[in-house]
């Protein structure tokens with residue numbers, strides 16, 4: 184019988200199983216993951232909760248095997264109907280300083296539940312030190328503050344995330360932390376202890392220390408299998424690994440040749456749909472324009488496209504003069520990216536504009552009275 | 565029981581209207597969509613994933629995309645098309661009678 188063995192039950196691995204079920208795949212499907220019942224990662228830093236995609240009964244109902252195990256050895260399938268799919272995600276980076284073991288990461292359900300109970304234990308507000316003000320660090324800072332903790336956020340720059348949000352948006356959002364009562368500082372961590380850190384020569388005491396300094400593709404198994412690895416498991420457009428036709432890699436662990444590695448939720452989900460098409464021999468839909476969201480301090484932050492190639496930005500301010508949308512244009516003046524705070528439908532409009540290669544006039548981009556539907560639906564014919 | 569929503573022309577194509585439970589007497593807020601096929605469809609307004617209003621979503625073809633995390637729902641069947649939501653949206657019958665919208669609640 185044809186079979187698909189999915190290693191890793193994050194959003195990529197789970198979505199693949201679900202796509203195969205929905206498309207009526209006739210072979211056997213198995214997911215291996217030491218984490219057990221698959222859950223979604225984004226809520227971990229927002230509500231500190233493990234939110235399962237579906238209950239266990241879904242797996243039983245659809246005959247999808249779920250094995251709680253870490254796969255350490257795997258052979259390459261020999262039958263053309265058998266597939267292995269690596270959806271191993273990422274592992275959090277560790278600080279390279281003495282005492283690094285005293286910093287916790289926020290990456291798994293266990294991390295979230297542990298941090299949640301630590302925060303609840305502190306009767307007069309725990310002191311929390313967060314190292315790294317990227318997406319996860321910023322969100323956890325906001326969550327811990329909301330739960331009554333005294334939060335210190337250490338960043339290596341005053342505008343972390345500039346490359347993904349655009350500098351002006353990154354600066355505005357980072358400044359929001361101090362307005363919300365978080366102690367925000369720039370500096371380098373040189374040493375950690377059980378309840379303290381040395382930051383650029385200053386001692387900071389804290390009961391909870393979290394390092395949120397980025398992630399690295401989890402490629403241990405892929406390397407053991409002799410697959411090509413270069414900032415992720417290298418795959419082609421159909422998500423087959425470059426050396427093994429029957430082995431696919433999807434999600435945060437994979438990187439398409441000639442493209443930067445995407446480490447966002449939607450991209451992982453789209454990978455799963457492409458992998459399902461590869462396995463079933465059907466037509467795949469291409470990736471859409473990249474999009475991700477982040478929630479902190481009651482704001483819904485979104486980015487569409489890639490600010491990396493933007494050479495000019497256009498700001499749209501709200502009535503109170505605050506930055507609401509930052510549009511990124513490339514050298515030729517084409518719209519290629521946008522970041523926004525509580526943008527409503529703006530992200531969907533920009534996604535469609537970029538996909539169609541349409542750039543509204545600078546006046547329209549700036550004008551808060553030109554709504555997303557008007558921007559996104561123009562020139563549609 | 566049916567609730568008189570008012571003139572159909574108040575919802576332009578590609579738009580949606582929120583019918584609050586307090587107005588209609590239904591058990592929940594309902595969103596009425598004017599789809600690309602010219603027809604009107606109605607779904608529960610609250611996204612089955614988290615707290616977002618589908619009437620604020622992006623209507624394209626016969627689908628609505630949630631404004632918050634972009635799950636899409638088929639307007640005719642309420643079926644969820646992609647994550648993060650995994651539950652379908654409840655559907656309601658809506659008809660246009662003499663240019664007025666009638667919602668079955």
Ligand SMILES: Cc1cc2nc3c(=O)[nH]c(=O)nc-3n(C[C@H](O)[C@H](O)[C@H](O)COP(=O)(O)OP(=O)(O)OC[C@H]3O[C@@H](n4cnc5c(N)ncnc54)[C@H](O)[C@@H]3O)c2cc1C
Nearest residue numbers: 191193194195224225253254271272434435446447448475
């Ligand atoms: C705290 C947090 C908040 C986030 N918030 C957002 C957000 O707001 N918006 C957004 O767009 N993205 C967000 N992300 C990123 C998003 O969650 C990831 O892009 C997404 O989870 C990637 O999915 P994946 O399936 O590729 O990998 P993962 O979700 O990392 O899943 C990989 C799985 O593989 C398993 N695995 C690894 N090795 C093995 C092995 N050898 N054998 C068996 N199983 C194995 C792991 O246990 C893990 O469960 C967030 C991430 C984190 C950690």
Ligand code: FES
Nearest residue numbers: 611613614630633
């Ligand atoms: S609230 Fe609708 S998809 Fe999350």
